[in-house]
Amino acid sequence: MATSNFGILAKGFISGAVFTVSISYPLYLQQKRGTAPVKTDDARSPLFPFGKPTDLRQVIDYTGHTLCYDVARKQPLWVSEILTKESLKGRANRKQSKFRVDDQLPEGTSATNGDYHKSGWSRGHMAAAGNFKSNQQAMDDTFYLSNIVPQNIDNNSGFWNRLETYCRDLTEQFDKVHVISGPLYQVNDIVGDKKFVKYEVIGDGRVPAPTHLYKIVAAFNEGSPERTAVAAFVVPNIPISREVSELTKYEVSLEKLKSLTGFSFHPQLPSQTTTNLCVSDRNSCKLKSWEELELYFAMKKVKYAKSQKDIDTAVVTLKDNHVKFDQKLLSQIEKKQTELRHATNA
C-alpha cells in the first residue's frame, strides 16, 4: 500500500444509513495549497469519498490515424496522422468509402449521418481521406464519424482543402510530415465590451459546430528529427476568400494552442533546435492558388468526361474564373476527344 500513516476517518450518511470509510492519503495533501503539486491520479481523497470523477475520453488507434474522442461533443478533440510520399501514392478511392457511425465509441456517443443530413454543415475530415491513397482500409477509417466535425462546406472544399494540399506537398521537402488537427470553440461574437462564443448544434444528437479548426504541422527528415520544422494554425470555420494564400495569417504559437486546447502537443520536441515551418519551408507557408486547384479540378473532369459536353463545361468553368490553361490540360483534352471519337465510331 503506497499510502502514508496519516490515515483519517470520514463519516456520513447515505439514505439514512451510516457509513464509515477509512481513508488514507499521502502527507502532501495536508500541505498548504500552492506549496506542492496535488496528486490527481489517486482515486482516494477526503473530498472524493466515492472516488474522483473518471474521464470518458479515449484515445483510439485506426489504420492510419489516432484520435482522442470528445464524448460530450460527439467529435474528436485531436486527430494525429503522419504523411509520407509513400502514403500519398496509390489507388485508394474515396468513392469506395462511406461516412458511418463508429462502433468503437461508447454506446450512443457517436454522431450519426442523420445529425449532419440537411443541417447546412458538411462532414469535415480531420485526418484527411486524401492522405491515404496508398491504403483503402486507412482511407475507409477516416470516414468514421469519430474523425468528423461539422464544417462550413466552402471552408472545407476551399481553404481547408488547400491547407491539406499544402501539407501533402511538404512531403516533397521532408521525409515525414506529422499533422494534428482538431476543432476549437473560441470567441466569435463581440457585442460592445462583451465577448461571446456562439455555435450551432445540429441534429438530434446536438452535435456542436466548432467556431474554428486548428492544425499543427511538424515536418522532419528521418536522420534529424531534432531539426523539426513546426507551425500551428487556427482557422475560422467560415468561408475564406480564395485570394488568401498566406497561411501565416492564421499562424499561432504552440504555446498559444496549448492554452486554447488544454493539450500540450509535442511535449518532447526540443524547442531550442526546432525551426519555424513558415521560415524553413521554401514556399514560406504560401498555399497553392485557387487557380491551380481549379486547374486540378478541370483535369479530373476531363479525365472522366463521358461526352464532349463534360469537357466543354470544364473548359467554361476555367474561362469563367480566368484560369490559364496549361499544356498538360490541353493535351489531356486532345487525348480525351480522340478517345470519345473512337467510342462513338465503335
Next chain:
DNA sequence: CGGAGTCTCTGT
C-alpha cells in the same frame, strides 16, 4: 481534392 442532394431499388 473537398463535399452535397436526388432517385431507384430493395428489404422489413
Next chain:
DNA sequence: ACAGAGACTCCG
C-alpha cells in the same frame, strides 16, 4: 409505408 444502400448528378 418507411429506412437504408447504391448509382448518379451536381457544385466549389
